[in-house]
Amino acid sequence: MIKVVEVTAASALNRSGLSELDYTLNPYLGCLHACRYCFAVDMTPHREAREMWGSTVAVRVNILDVLKKEIHRLRRGVVGVSTITDPYQAVEGRYRITRSCTEMLLRNGFRVSVQTKSPLVRRDVEIFSQYRSECDVGITITTLSKEKSRIIEPGAPSPESRVAALEDLSRNGISTWIFYGPIVSGFNDDSDTISGLLDVARSTGSRIIYDRFSGYPSAVRMMRKSGFPESSISPGEPWWNSTASIIKQASISAGVKATAQDEEFLDLSISHQSTLRQFGEKDKT
Ligand code: SF4
Numbered sequence: 275m276i277k278v279v280e281v282t283a284a285s286a287l288n289r290s291g292l293s294e295l296d297y298t299l300n301p302y303l304g305c306l307h308a309c310r311y312c313f314a315v316d317m318t319p320h321r322e323a324r325e326m327w328g329s330t331v332a333v334r335v336n337i338l339d340v341l342k343k344e345i346h347r348l349r350r351g352v353v354g355v356s357t358i359t360d361p362y363q364a365v366e367g368r369y370r371i372t373r374s375c376t377e378m379l380l381r382n383g384f385r386v387s388v389q390t391k392s393p394l395v396r397r398d399v400e401i402f403s404q405y406r407s408e409c410d411v412g413i414t415i416t417t418l419s420k421e422k423s424r425i426i427e428p429g430a431p432s433p434e435s436r437v438a439a440l441e442d443l444s445r446n447g448i449s450t451w452i453f454y455g456p457i458v459s460g461f462n463d464d465s466d467t468i469s470g471l472l473d474v475a476r477s478t479g480s481r482i483i484y485d486r487f488s489g490y491p492s493a494v495r496m497m498r499k500s501g502f503p504e505s506s507i508s509p510g511e512p513w514w515n516s517t518a519s520i521i522k523q524a525s526i527s528a529g530v531k532a533t534a535q536d537e538e539f540l541d542l543s544i545s546h547q548s549t550l551r552q553f554g555e556k557d558k559t
Contacts, residue, residue, distance in 0.1 A: 276306060277326065277331075278333060279331075281335070284340070286299060287299055287353060295353065295387065296351025297352070298356065298358075299356060299361075299379070300357060301337055301372050302366075304322075306429045307328070307391055307430040309328075310499075312492070314357075314358035314359065335371075351384060353379055353385065362392035362395045364394075366392075367394055376398065386408065389414065389453060390412075390413060393435040399443060412452070412453050413452060415454060416433075416456070437474055443478075450479070451483055453482075454484040455483070456488065475530045482531070483532075483534075484533075486514050
């Protein structure tokens, strides 16, 4: 059973520990997508959402009001929406908090980088279209197989619907990217997945950022409980070096830009900063 609780937020924009982002904005705590590999569980500052991962979500109902006050005193920068939850999970359909906050940020000169698995993001395409050079939208596609997706991210929208969202955003001239991850050894590291994602990237003009599964304690527990073997959970460096090299080669042949998460974030950081310069902001140093 799904439980939605309303809570208040003391702050809206938090300083990001990621090099490509200045701030993070998480309108929700917890996530109904229930991904077995989720790294965000251990970082979620709401006990019930953390303990009932995938079935309880806390809605930060006052976050827009808090944001309105913060934006007057904070330096402009890049805001990641979101980093420990999915900003377009089902509750956003009712609360519309991601939409309001994103619009407020863009209107006030912040750059917004969205990441989601939900086609609900299509609802806000007209906002993104007004700020094409100040935003980008990443869609996570872990696998193109509906069956595999149900195993590893049972509450998330189907891969097909995510591809459709990417196509829609791209048609509307929004800068898009695919997050291919986490890659799990023996599960979604096969050549069909890689070539399928490269096809989607090429047809939508998207970049690909890829990354492997990281062994955060709760994620490891959930993966084990879902029956994933240790060889998938901790496959070792040789597997990753070989997988990354296969992806790199395949992407070069396909004419798609695909980079490992760390490398790509360096690129994103440079391109985000060049957008902010148009607002008269200085580089972070
Ligand atoms: S969509 Fe993201 S935040 Fe939500 S459960 Fe999946 S990995 Fe975690």
